[in-house]
Amino acid sequence: MSKVMWKPGAFIYPIPAVMVTCGDMETSNIITIAWTGITCSTPAKVYISVRPERHSYEMIKKTKEFVINLTTKDLAYKTDWCGVKSGKDVDKFKEMGLTKEKANFVKCPMIKESPVSIECKVEEIKDLGRSPYVFSRRFSDKCR
Numbered sequence: 250m251s252k253v254m255w256k257p258g259a260f261i262y263p264i265p266a267v268m269v270t271c272g273d274m275e276t277s278n279i280i281t282i283a284w285t286g287i288t289c290s291t292p293a294k295v296y297i298s299v300r301p302e303r304h305s306y307e308m309i310k311k312t313k314e315f316v317i318n319l320t321t322k323d324l325a326y327k328t329d330w331c332g333v334k335s336g337k338d339v340d341k342f343k344e345m346g347l348t349k350e351k352a353n354f355v356k357c358p359m360i361k362e363s364p365v366s367i368e369c370k371v372e373e374i375k376d377l378g379r380s381p382y383v384f385s386r387r388f389s390d391k392c393r
Contacts, residue, residue, distance in 0.1 A: 267283075269299075269305065270357050270358050271357050274358055279331045280303060280304070285298070297315070310374065313371040317366070318366050320363065327345040353368065
């Protein structure tokens with residue numbers, strides 16, 4: 250079978266999606282992100298891509314912090330649900346029965362049910378098209 254030519258697109262996409270938390274312990278949100286990854290191992294740096302029209306974008310831009318919470322099979326439904334609902338309209342922690350956990354280096358909460366939470370501080374937001382990339386320094390990886 251021969252290969253088919255397609256126009257350039259996002260065919261190499263990161264899987265699985267992660268739940269990114271932002272804000273603080275009182276006013277927080279969860280946004281489901283598929284565009285995330287490592288940009289450097291030393292020093293430890295990561296990126297996420299968030300559209301400016303998303304509720305979490307302004308929170309991250311203002312506080313310059315967020316947490317990447319890895320997901321599991323058991324969190325799949327909650328991850329998907331948090332990706333189709335807006336934090337402007339609902340409290341995603343409450344609606345999905347997720348527990349806020351205090352972070353060590355940032356003010357935004359971690360998700361207690363996540364097996365790995367990566368605390369991040371924003372170093373740069375770079376406009377690379379439709380979704381700006383948020384480049385960050387990793388300060389802590391909390392694993393259970």
